[in-house]
Amino acid sequence: MAADLDAQALEASRRLIAGAGNIMVLTGAGVSAESGVPTFRDAMTGLWSRFNPEELAQEDAYRRQPALVWEWYLHRRELVAATHPNPAHFAIAALAAQKAVTLVTQNVDGLHQRAGSPDAIELHGNLFANKWLDGCGHCDPATAVPGLPPRCAICGAMMRPGVVWFGEELPRVARYRAEHAAENCDLCLVVGTSGLVYPAAGMPGAAKDHGAHVIVVNPAPSALDQTADTVLRGPAGVVLPLLWGGAPAAPA
Numbered sequence: 062m063a064a065d066l067d068a069q070a071l072e073a074s075r076r077l078i079a080g081a082g083n084i085m086v087l088t089g090a091g092v093s094a095e096s097g098v099p100t101f102r103d104a105m106t107g108l109w110s111r112f113n114p115e116e117l118a119q120e121d122a123y124r125r126q127p128a129l130v131w132e133w134y135l136h137r138r139e140l141v142a143a144t145h146p147n148p149a150h151f152a153i154a155a156l157a158a159q160k161a162v163t164l165v166t167q168n169v170d171g172l173h174q175r176a177g178s179p180d181a182i183e184l185h186g187n188l189f190a191n192k193w194l195d196g197c198g199h200c201d202p203a204t205a206v207p208g209l210p211p212r213c214a215i216c217g218a219m220m221r222p223g224v225v226w227f228g229e230e231l232p233r234v235a236r237y238r239a240e241h242a243a244e245n246c247d248l249c250l251v252v253g254t255s256g257l258v259y260p261a262a263g264m265p266g267a268a269k270d271h272g273a274h275v276i277v278v279n280p281a282p283s284a285l286d287q288t289a290d291t292v293l294r295g296p297a298g299v300v301l302p303l304l305w306g307g308a309p310a311a312p313a
């Protein structure tokens with residue numbers, strides 16, 4: 062067991078999870094750390110090392126240099142596609158088979174879905190999804206003109222990655238569903254997030270304001286430790302299976 066994981070806190074958390082009615086799980090990049098998913102900044106290696114990710118992940122960068130930004134996303138897709146879900150992803154999927162769970166993630170890597178959580182609410186979109194920039198409403202990927210990026214065969218609009226860029230609003234339905242879950246859960250399990258990016262970072266506080274117990278799982282201090290009733294100081298891939306067991310399925 063991780064050295065500084067408090068056995069009493071672990072046992073108390075196990076009991077809270079076993080007795081919970083509605084559980085909200087909120088995950089961040091840390092839940093994918095043990096899968097080796099490069100964080101937003103890790104992907105900046107080799108040819109990409111001279112770029113600042115926050116300058117690339119925004120709409121005006123895309124309008125100025127569409128081919129460069131599109132190729133950066135192709136590079137990130139390649140890196141992430143080579144990773145696999147880890148015990149933390151599988152444990153969360155296994156929990157949903159035993160309890161009423163709403164999974165909300167800030168991650169765009171799709172690993173929750175590959176571990177068996179088909180209904181993960183993706184607050185920041187998905188790296189492998191595409192949408193259109195200024196589309197005509199009839200843009201169709203099936204007939205898109207290939208290129209960097211592909212373009213609509215009808216109006217010439219550029220295809221763009223289906224992720225939330227800096228300065229953009231979150232997908233409305235995903236945000237509504239996540240906020241509803243926060244206000245209606247009796248346990249909020251926060252896994253692997255620094256708690257620095259809103260509105261996701263505000264959701265555990267909202268859950269607490271509505272009477273939920275908040276458990277944080279993180280090997281390092283985070284901005285949400287103050288909100289937590291319980292902090293389990295350890296890696297998600299070790300802690301989550303200890304909390305309720307997690308059937309590791311074959312990597313998808």
Ligand code: OAD
Pocket residue numbers: 088089090091092094095100101167168185225226227252253254255256257258278279280281282283295296297298
């Ligand atoms: P961060 O990179 O800010 O934080 C990752 C957290 O995971 C840190 O608190 C680490 O201590 C923790 N961590 C590391 N290894 C872990 C492990 N094995 N188990 C559990 N936790 C571990 O990532 P996020 O908090 O997810 O937004 O960042 C939120 C958002 O900021 C991202 O979604 C992205 C970024 O800007 C957009 O792209 C819109």
